Amino acid sequence: MALEDTSEASNCSAMSDVLNRIGDKWSVMVVGMLGRNGTLRFNELKRMINGISQRMLTLTLRNLERDGLVTRTIYPEVPPRVEYRLTRLGETLREPIAGLWDWSAANHQAIVEARSIYDARETGHHHPTTGSPEHVQRQ
Amino acid sequence: MALEDTSEASNCSAMSDVLNRIGDKWSVMVVGMLGRNGTLRFNELKRMINGISQRMLTLTLRNLERDGLVTRTIYPEVPPRVEYRLTRLGETLREPIAGLWDWSAANHQAIVEARSIYDARETGHHHPTTGSPEHVQRQ
DNA sequence: CAGTATCCTATGCGATACTG
């Protein structure tokens, strides 16, 4: 459904909305980890996702739960056990996310190189007062 | 390359870095528009991307240019004409982004519904003092 | 037309401390 309807502003708002959630600093990581591991507990996730704070993991998981992408199951034991896992909707996110993930792995180095080239050029920064189109390094 | 190496923290940093760029508020929109239209001028982009400010369009385009995803070509005319278009690297981003875009279009409504269900449940919020695992609405 | 420069605010997010 809607695979060819990439028309105009119709799905721009949808895209914005989705990106606001999964495009934040941690959501993709959390979905990725849950996708690979099936079920994980709070501190397991915390250990796997390097650098995330307790606060942000909580907020991220709550948001994902609210959006119907993750389930949170509490087992009334002592000490408490809480397990997180992707919903069916969350599972469908794995593929597009994996696409981005693979692209990142494959092209991150190219981006790093592009950056240093750009930065080197900018710190030379002589203003050409004449000439034909600038920065014409097409492709 | 690296389609099965979704190992561990190896590409987590790459993913983070990439997400920090294309996961911001506007980059995906810009790449999407350039992907569909080939070449666009500054104000064409501005008109197509609803709500973006002049400042943010400039910053977004500069960052994409710096990362080697977009070229900027200045034609020394009066009034000035500046054209933006995806690089070859930028073109390769179209597919993973389209995947996310399609997913958003297909599942945005489900997310909106999940949210209202979640919110409705939270504003009732009676604390069960006993019982088996909570929120067990698996799937 | 295609920007830059400046100001200002909301919020994202980390650090830290406390709790059932």
Place this chain on the structure above:
DNA sequence: CAGTATCGCATAGGATACTG
């Protein structure tokens, strides 16, 4: 273990005004 509560700063990003 799995959180919540509070503080505080850095930054993202909008509004507005000016320019080659």
